[in-house]
Amino acid sequence: MKGIVFRIGGANAVVMLTGGNFVNTRAKSGWQVGDVVTVSRQTRSRKMWAVLAACFALAISLGFGGYTLYYSQETLVSIDVNPSIELGINRFDRVISVTARNPEAGRIINAAPVKNMKYTDAVAALVSGGGLDPYLASDAFMLFTVQTKNADKQEALLSNLQEAADAAVLPHHQNLNTEYYAVDAQTVSNAHRHGMTAGKYSILMELQQVAPEIDISEYSHCSIDEIKGQIEMHAENGKHGRNSGGAGHGNAHH
Numbered sequence: 001m002k003g004i005v006f007r008i009g010g011a012n013a014v015v016m017l018t019g020g021n022f023v024n025t026r027a028k029s030g031w032q033v034g035d036v037v038t039v040s041r042q043t044r045s046r047k048m049w050a051v052l053a054a055c056f057a058l059a060i061s062l063g064f065g066g067y068t069l070y071y072s073q074e075t076l077v078s079i080d081v082n083p084s085i086e087l088g089i090n091r092f093d094r095v096i097s098v099t100a101r102n103p104e105a106g107r108i109i110n111a112a113p114v115k116n117m118k119y120t121d122a123v124a125a126l127v128s129g130g131g132l133d134p135y136l137a138s139d140a141f142m143l144f145t146v147q148t149k150n151a152d153k154q155e156a157l158l159s160n161l162q163e164a165a166d167a168a169v170l171p172h173h174q175n176l177n178t179e180y181y182a183v184d185a186q187t188v189s190n191a192h193r194h195g196m197t198a199g200k201y202s203i204l205m206e207l208q209q210v211a212p213e214i215d216i217s218e219y220s221h222c223s224i225d226e227i228k229g230q231i232e233m234h235a236e237n238g239k240h241g242r243n244s245g246g247a248g249h250g251n252a253h254h
Contacts, residue, residue: 004070004116005035015039016070034094036116071096075148075157076188077119078197079126081135082223083108086197087122091150095122101197102221108132119157120164128168138175141224145199147183154182196220203227210234 003015003023013027015037025039073096075089083105088097095114100106108131114122126132127142136142144165146157162180169176183198191201194217204216207227211234219227 001039002036003039005031005033005037006070008033034090034092034116034118070094073097074150075119075146075153076198077123077157077161078143078145078199079123080143080145080197080199080203080224081132081140083132083135084197084200085109085126087114087119089119093119095119101195101200104135120160123161124164124168127165128172132169135223136169136173136176137225139177139225140173140175141177141179141228142169143199143203143224144178144180145183145197145202146181147185147188147198158182194220200224200227203231207231207234210238 001017001023003017005013005027006016006022007014008027008031011027013025013031015023015025017023017039023039028037031037070090070092072090073088074091077087077089078101079085079087082102084101085105085108086097086099086101087095088099090096095117098109098115100109108126108129111131112125112129114125117125123144132142142165144161146154146161148154148157158180162178166178170178181199181202183202187202188198191198194201196204200220201216203224204219204227207219207230208214208216210231219230222230
């Protein structure tokens with residue numbers, strides 16, 4: 001039977017089976033909370049009283065919501081180059097959902113299953129698996145965003161994400177530009193209404209600031225590199241327009 005390691009105490013582990021049932025079993029070397037493992041069918045009958053006690057104690061401490069707790073999203077991580085991928089992360093730092101926001105992303109996540117992995121391992125697997133290589137040309141941009149309900153973990157999430165992603169991708173793509181941002185829940189909500197990640201939406205909002213007349217939906221298929229190119233072009237055109245009109249000093253801040 002397959003299940004998810006929910007708690008490890010000493011030599012024993014509590015494993016949550018599909019459907020929310022718990023079993024108590026011997027922890028194997030290397031097991032960590034959140035790992036998907038296989039347990040013997042004999043485990044339940046041989047240790048039935050220990051199992052019942054563990055289940056009851058765990059259900060009481062978690063309000064009978066252990067299964068729901070594991071599959072409740074606490075953090076959303078998005079990865080954008082041109083493929084746009086979202087990872088839903090639980091409080092145990094495990095990937096509980098993987099969403100492709102465009103067809104290019106769909107091919108990548110199908111080739112690299114990352115559900116139930118630690119988010120750092122999942123990101124490393126996605127960015128180093130080869131699927132993104134065609135999009136990682138010289139001077140390309142890879143954008144990561146994090147939105148979390150736990151504000152105390154935000155800085156650690158960003159730092160761990162950057163360390164994992166940079167270590168996985170930069171040795172093979174030295175000229176790649178990587179950027180990391182924290183966003184709020186409203187930004188994620190707005191992005192999803194437009195069918196895109198918070199990362200791509202945020203960059204398109206920057207474009208709209210320098211070119212208010214644009215319709216961001218017309219650029220939703222573009223890569224982060226292409227959108228940044230549009231931002232630079234419109235900002236430069238706007239600066240030249242102000243200079244030719246003689247209005248103000250046109251000072252720029254970098």
